Amino acid sequence: MSNTNTAALSQAGVSIWLDDLSRERLNSGSLEQLIQEKNVVGVTTNPAIFAAAVAGGNDAYDAQVRELAASGADVEEAIFEITTADVAAACDLLAETYTSSDGYDGRVSLEVDPRLAAETQKTAEEAKKLHAKVGRDNVMIKIPATLEGLEAITATIAEGISVNVTLIFSLDRYRAVINAFMEGLEKAHENGHDLSKIHSVASFFVSRVDTEIDKRLDSIGTDEARALKGKAGLANARLAYQVYEEQFTTERWSTLESAGANRQRPLWASTGVKDPNLPDTLYVTELVAPGVVNTMPEKTLDAAADHGTVTGDTITGTYATSNEVLDDLAAQGISYNDVVAQLEAEGVEKFEVAWGELLDDVRQALEAAKGA
Template identity: 85%
Template sequence: MSNPNTSALSDAGVSIWLDDLSRERLNSGSLQELINEKNVVGVTTNPSIFAAAVAGGDDAYDAQIKELAAAGADVEEAIFEITTADVAAACDVFADVYASTNGYDGRVSLEVDPRLAAETAATAEEAKKLHAKVGRENVMIKIPATFEGLEAITATIAEGISVNVTLIFSLDRYRAVINAFMEGLEKARENGHDLSKIHSVASFFVSRVDSEIDKRLEAVGTEEATALKGKAGLANARLAYQVYEEQFGSERWSTLEAAGANRQRPLWASTGVKDPNLPDTLYVTELAAEGVVNTMPEKTLNATADHAEVTGDTVTSTYTASNDVLDALAAQGISYNDVVAQLETEGVEKFAVAWDELLEDVRQALESAKGA
């Protein structure tokens, strides 16, 4: 039976995706259990998740690494084979969900090499390679929403490839992401692709906004500043949903929708609460709205299943209050533009560091397999 709390969240229009994947999870049946019991209908991955899976002593990778070593694969080729194999297997686990929702859910995301975040053409080319290698309709290729990534998003969607746009922190960048998505659909239509087959999500990060802004509020130290802690992440995400409603109510979108296009859904990422003084389900229960995705680390998913109080839509009535929060932050000397620019830079750097860790872990595993 499905958990009542996660079922209530699904009934509120939220698609629950798991922010984690490993071969052990696939082989043990853990992923299927989450589908059956906790309403999980998709998976997101990133370089940190794969680095943790490979470095975590998961011997499920040993056989493939030995095969790759015997074939003379270098470390880049090995990572390509390992990650695409896991994602393809996860896509198969979600095949029934994908079919029953007509492609709306049952999605598994795989990110391009984060070291390419500032290289438009290389990102678009890598996206095509990953999509072809996984070979499943329900894969989504993750592309970061850097300035250089915007054109790559358009180019990838123009090829008929579904895209998860990641690392979105600012409302202005989110508007640019939606524009890149629609431009991609317009080009896909010109290229003869079936728009109904193309899906996309826009991953708007939440907890990292609070972590950075709360640190700055503590430095200000006033009573007014302290009272604003833990409010920025929700306000920013809620205003992103307002942008979503505005942009997908436009005449431009109506034309694309009439041609069979699907909306690019907002996805709440970074939903694990970092501040122990805040409720551990804050970024779940307070960001419930029709048509959103919430991708959760397993700890947050378990907390939601255990004690979340789901009360329906907690977003669309909050726009005025959310704007007030951003105005109050500005009054405390907190620069919104400075914060989101810093978070984007740090986000790319963190994934690049994780990728380097993955490279090193796989390099050592290959060398060990060759010596065995």
């Protein structure tokens, strides 16, 4: 029996994806339960999620680590084997969803090494390698939307590989991501790939926008500034949906759609509320519209299931008000371009730090297995 609130969210056109994965979650049946009871139809991962999974203090990875140590695998090889194994298992668990939705959902995302974010060719090569290793049609390879990542996105899609574009903060960068996606489809079509088999999402980050802008509003300290707190993240995401509507009604898109292409859907990421003064379902119930994905950490998913009242489309028709929010922020002296540039740089850095933690944890586990 599925939860009433999450079922309503799904019926409103929002695909619920879980922003978490671990061997323990797979082995315990936790993911399967969320699929059955809370309408979860996809999974996203990132370096921080895998670092937490490996360091989680349980023995779920011990057997594989011992095998890897015995085979002489180094830490990079071990991480590659561990993460792709988890993603492949999650893909298998979601295979029925993938088939029944004709590839729309049932997706599991796996990110390229974040240290490659500024290296176009190496990112594209890593994406192909990860895709081949997982060996499941429903895997999506995550590529950061850095300037260098745009060309890698195009190259990966041109190979017929489905892509989750991550770390999008700005509307201009989102337009560039959509262009990279369409370029990739055009090349894939030239290469003879079946466009209907290629899917993509564009992960637009939400809560981090509020965290940074609200900090700046607090430093201004006026009543007028404080009145804008908690509004920027929603406004930015809602305007991203407007960009989505505009870009996927063009003649260029019509040509690709006629060839079988699927729209690149907006995905709301970073949907866990950081400010305890804001409703914990804010980035769920206030970002409802047809054809979007909301990837949630389990805490947010639980909150949505418990008290996340879905009132229908909460995005369409908000564009004028959302633009006013950005204008009011500019009037307070807050530079939108400065904020989004800072958030992108910090986002890449956070994933690099998490990757370093993952390297350390797996290295220690390998050494312990060799010494056992």
